[in-house]
Amino acid sequence: MDKTLSSPAEAVSAIPDGAKVMIGGFGGSGAPIELIHALIDRFRETGSPKALTVINNNAGNGHIGIAAMIKAGMVKKMICSFPRSSNAEAFNEKFLAGEIELELVPQGTLAERIRARGAGIPAFYTPTSFGTELAEGKPTEEFDGKMYVREQWLKADFALIKGQQGDTVGNLTYRLAGRNFNPLMAMAADKTIAQVSELGAPGTIDPEQVITPGIFVDGVVEVANPQQEEVLVRTGVVH
Amino acid sequence: MDKTLSSPAEAVSAIPDGAKVMIGGFGGSGAPIELIHALIDRFRETGSPKALTVINNNAGNGHIGIAAMIKAGMVKKMICSFPRSSNAEAFNEKFLAGEIELELVPQGTLAERIRARGAGIPAFYTPTSFGTELAEGKPTEEFDGKMYVREQWLKADFALIKGQQGDTVGNLTYRLAGRNFNPLMAMAADKTIAQVSELGAPGTIDPEQVITPGIFVDGVVEVANPQQEEVLVRTGVVH
């Protein structure tokens, strides 16, 4: 059951037009830049995949990563908690022009909705957003004297995530705070593709130190010295 | 913020009569035998704590651990998924005599209800138990063409858990499959007490390898060579 993929290009080759794609990372921490850029390159060469719904905490920064996806015109809708960054020009322009949809979700609710899909929980109650405009139209209920809003799971066709160590059966670890949404998205998507800095044989990760068990991962590609979004933004790189 | 406790006896000294107590472990794997036995010793000496509600996957085995608690008459109610074991005599006798209550919960629902309390989620929907007698009286609803049952969080006053490595601020790791319910119960109880085989200073556990962050743990006691329930049962030990 070797899940090794040969390149980022191969890793993203099956994502179709209109797909819902979860992309790991929080800002640049844990963002799978090489997978995103491979997807953009494919779109520039073939016109596909387009009309994507992208799920991420943010909506890109500068001229690389998700911002470059948006700029390229591949993204129909963003589902995120915080579409703001040091340079959110790509998203802002499209949004204010009405060329991209936004579903704004509180960050903890976003995380829990993703986890819920991975865990087979179609709906749950949270105190978050009760009484606010983000709860409009959602069922509410009182438990133990406090009001809660019902939220539903968030599904995706693909997840593109970034790990640190990986093995060929898909077990993953993460680097520092780069963990963030990555393990949750791995659980939630129908197909999960991980780029890892180091790819080894099964057994190279201590079973007690596996963060994402291989059952949640469909494909793994080694990207030995991955780029860091924050560094790319700060040095003005354009993809 | 040193959370070190000097002994199992001190660790369990605050548990009052009538408390709801989550006890980690799955069978003997990850079961905090020394904490349980300290609680039994206290009960034998002082008559307290009694009338406890105990939450565990099982209902004890042999004549030690939770089985010994039940035999001693400290337990009013068990909330568990599988009150059966190689020697479930202690529970069976009390149950068939009507001297102990049982709330039977499917194993995955038990885990999720505990996690839900830890995560501040008062209720969630699960497909588990739909159409069965364990779903009687619970709200049901259809999502995406499938029927689900609504379950509520499971609260507890105390959790007694077993870790492998611990540090004085309460970070924990677990040993092999001894992890099971322990990290979930740590999140869910108002007060969580952990026994660990090795207790070190903050920083002795790699931050990436912490399984239970210290925020979930109130007290930690070192038990250097903990007893294994399964071994005690097989050798016929009586506590």
Next chain:
Amino acid sequence: MAGFNIMEDKLSNAQIAWRAAQDIEDGSYVNLGIGFPEMIAKFQPEGRDVTYHTENGVLGFGKAPAEGEEDWDLINAGKKAITLNPGASFFHHADSFSMVRGGHLDLAVLGAYQIAQNGDLANWRVGSKGVPAVGGAMDLVHGAKRVAVVTDHVTKDGKPKLVETCTFPLTGVGCVTRVYTSLAVIDIEDGKFILREKLPGLSMEELQAVTGATLHIDGDVADLIVPEDLS
């Protein structure tokens, strides 16, 4: 082969397990229920790469250790000592049942007291007496992509286990898709039992007589052939 004796000529549990094992796909993630279903792992066909899940938080476990080599923190859901294969991982119970409930397992195989033609399963208690225990069964029947059952075709006193409607308390509703019995292999589709394979010496009439609901035919019925000597 006249004189087929339902109780004597039926398959052994090992033979039923062997047959079920043949259908486990290469590269799949599988949970085998406590007891009889666990035996299936023993007959996993050569060359198939299967990863076993146990609900107490281990993926990728292997054979039982030699006696005396047990580590009782390393057990399966049946509380039996296990070993790890390369690529194994540990996780807590909520993550473990996320794998189950979230549809990440390819196959779960369970035992049964009764299976109804609509896929309902009863396998956790026989009546309202005694001490009830459910474990992970109610979770496992929902979530795995395929839920199969291994079972004797009839009860010890010869009553059908495949029935129109379960009379014992249910484990799950409409969840079973294939049943491997001591006499046949039967799929459940659209509320009907579809016979796929039966023991060669057994007539349709004989099989129907020990089945509590109509057996439907949809295409060929193959001979159910298994090795004679399985240990």
Next chain:
Amino acid sequence: MAGFNIMEDKLSNAQIAWRAAQDIEDGSYVNLGIGFPEMIAKFQPEGRDVTYHTENGVLGFGKAPAEGEEDWDLINAGKKAITLNPGASFFHHADSFSMVRGGHLDLAVLGAYQIAQNGDLANWRVGSKGVPAVGGAMDLVHGAKRVAVVTDHVTKDGKPKLVETCTFPLTGVGCVTRVYTSLAVIDIEDGKFILREKLPGLSMEELQAVTGATLHIDGDVADLIVPEDLS
């Protein structure tokens, strides 16, 4: 001290942060909102052991690294580079917000556009124009045992931020229990603003005049005294 000038004699953000820091209890777990609230950590009193949580999955982080020493996988919720203190830990976003929602944090401190006398908070958007962004604010206001706000007492154009009812979109309902402003320290109890401390040069009438809802007195009102020179 006649001639108190609300805009000139008020506390600086650093002074408000200093005052808020004095109330952080020893041994507590604290989340400081992005921006102004983050400044509170700088003024943590000597000898108090405080563990800071950031919602992107770190507990026990320390000061910012020296310039050039940043590791951009090690950031806080404001996307600023951080360092770790001994005993730190990493976890994923669902576990991180379990800490928030599950009531495990002792204190969350946030900024505000408006605070209503019933504890409602508006701090995520001013109107319906522009690009909305909510982040973790709506989660943080529910769950932490105490939710405090640090804010200027009035808006840049002198309008009250403490009001009877918020007119901006809400972040949370009835969630704030204490407000540290540039002029006063105010608790919210039973739907009322209770004045606890005010700047010594400021009269009750002057303070009430720049507050959009009635300030109640319940026992002594202490002088709000902070160090003059904070960098």
